[in-house]
Amino acid sequence: MRKKIIAGNWKMFKTVNEAVELVNGLKREVSDITAVDVVVCPTFVNLAVVADMLVDNNIKLGAQNLFWENEGAFTGEVSAPMLKAVGVEYVIIGHSERRQYFHETNDTVNKRLKSALKAGLLPIVCVGENLAEREGGKTFDVVKDHITGSLAGLSPEDMGKVVVAYEPVWAIGTGKTATSAQAQEVHKFIRETLTKMFGGAVADGVRIQYGGSVKPENTADLMFQPDIDGALVGGASLKVDSFAAIVKNSIKK
Numbered sequence: 001m002r003k004k005i006i007a008g009n010w011k012m013f014k015t016v017n018e019a020v021e022l023v024n025g026l027k028r029e030v031s032d033i034t035a036v037d038v039v040v041c042p043t044f045v046n047l048a049v050v051a052d053m054l055v056d057n058n059i060k061l062g063a064q065n066l067f068w069e070n071e072g073a074f075t076g077e078v079s080a081p082m083l084k085a086v087g088v089e090y091v092i093i094g095h096s097e098r099r100q101y102f103h104e105t106n107d108t109v110n111k112r113l114k115s116a117l118k119a120g121l122l123p124i125v126c127v128g129e130n131l132a133e134r135e136g137g138k139t140f141d142v143v144k145d146h147i148t149g150s151l152a153g154l155s156p157e158d159m160g161k162v163v164v165a166y167e168p169v170w171a172i173g174t175g176k177t178a179t180s181a182q183a184q185e186v187h188k189f190i191r192e193t194l195t196k197m198f199g200g201a202v203a204d205g206v207r208i209q210y211g212g213s214v215k216p217e218n219t220a221d222l223m224f225q226p227d228i229d230g231a232l233v234g235g236a237s238l239k240v241d242s243f244a245a246i247v248k249n250s251i252k253k
């Protein structure tokens with residue numbers, strides 16, 4: 001049984017005071033929940049403050065990116081051991097906004113992934129096609145390319161620690177959600193691809209999140225598909241009520 005994982009990607013939102021307010025609200029609403037893993041991913045500058053607030057709490061902490069060298073003259077970058085030392089458990093890698101605006105490729109995603117695993121972080125690796133690719137019938141080609149390229153060279157044991165997030169770019173921040181059937185179809189394809197790469201036992205254990213305009217209203221429909229094991233939530237993770245409702249709606253009653 002794969003345990004669902006609901007992660008809030010705060011992107012470049014929330015000053016420190018706003019982050020504290022949001023985490024206080026979430027602690028009131030979802031701290032007691034153990035049926036699913038709940039993760040919040042603030043900006044780098046707010047990680048230490050949020051880490052302190054989450055000591056001895058079920059809510060887990062994630063970062064949104066990292067650089068693959070451990071230290072050095074890389075102005076503006078943050079490394080995996082630095083994240084680990086501050087109390088981070090998860091790290092989002094290769095989000096489509098990083099691929100689109102910051103020139104990330106499968107190759108740089110792969111380097112980040114290996115460095116995260118080496119430091120003992122649990123990576124959330126994002127894959128997904130854009131609108132032109134979907135309309136051009138290239139969804140499976142693009143997703144296969146992202147999966148094989150981003151996860152290249154991983155041992156089956158390391159793959160067991162990775163979460164994959166399928167995020168169709170056309171559904172991110174647009175209010176356009178993939179239907180549960182559209183999402184399930186791609187999730188199943190991802191699991192088949194993982195089976196070819198790492199074997200069935202490993203692939204069966206990998207949690208595959210859906211991301212792209214997840215809201216309280218569409219959570220249950222998406223989350224109870226056979227190959228969907230959680231959500232990576234952007235906009236709706238910025239408010240206590242909507243994120244708490246998504247977490248609660250992802251648990252089978």
Ligand code: PGA
Pocket residue numbers: 009167171172173174175211212213214232233234235236
């Ligand atoms: P969204 O973002 O929920 O605002 O569509 C999802 C994401 O980018 O992870």
